[in-house]
Amino acid sequence: MRALLETIIEKGGESCRSFCEILRENQARYQPLQQLFHPNTAGSPAPTVFADNTSVVNVREITNIKGKSLNMKIERVSDPGSSPSGNVGQVPQANYTALGASVICADKISGIDIDGDIDLSVSVKSSQVHAGTADETLPSSQGPAVTWITSHKVELIDCLRGDHSFILQHVHAKHIVTDRQYQDIKHSSLPEKTVTNLIDQVIGKGQETCSLFLEVLKQPDVLRTYPQLKQMEISSGGGNA
Helix, strand or coil: CHHHHHHHHHHCHHHHHHHHHHHHHCHHHCHHHHHHHCCCCCCCCCCCEEECCCCEEECCEEECCEECCEECCEEEEECCCCCCCCCCCCCCCCCEEECCCCEEECCEEECCEECCCEECCEEEEECCCCHHHHHHHCCCCCCHHHHHHHHCHHHHHHHHHHHHHHHHHHHHHCCCCCHHHHHHHHCCCCHHHHHHHHHHHHHHHCHHHHHHHHHHHCCHHHHHHCHHHHHHCHHHHHCCC
């Protein structure tokens, strides 16, 4: 594709105009072309995102913020013991596609008034877990918090789906889920699916993460948002031992 574009550019203006017309006529087949030709279309749908299990895509819209500083730093932890596979299979068509341990930041920022520093940096850090000690660092799948969440999973889904975005923001702020997991869960099509994916992620991380999640559920603003939680006796069901 790079060679094709270079050839068209070398041929001059007429060839470039003809190529643009071909792209315009076929934009319906390629979603990124629609955004290219209509960047400011009102009411346009949210961009679609695909990232493999080693990559991160951030698509946030930051507007009307005033403050002393703005920190939107992206950190990704890379596992030195794993490498992206050369055969990723069929990749779904999306506006933003991240593969092979890549990071895409497509945030939209407007109307901000920041007096101090703005941090938009991206960093990749190596995991501190070494292959030889993997068995020692795996999260425990047993414990009172894991057991409680697993046994109350249906009730939690029914309760939290009423405002799935609120609980998702809380667990992200507490670093219970990573940035990549947050993006994957956030783009689920249905509230029930969003909450189900979230709870499955929490359970899969083991006792410590489940205990942190239960502490989030006991916060006053969370209890106000989900009054059904007060009837579930979270404290006696498996909080921190």
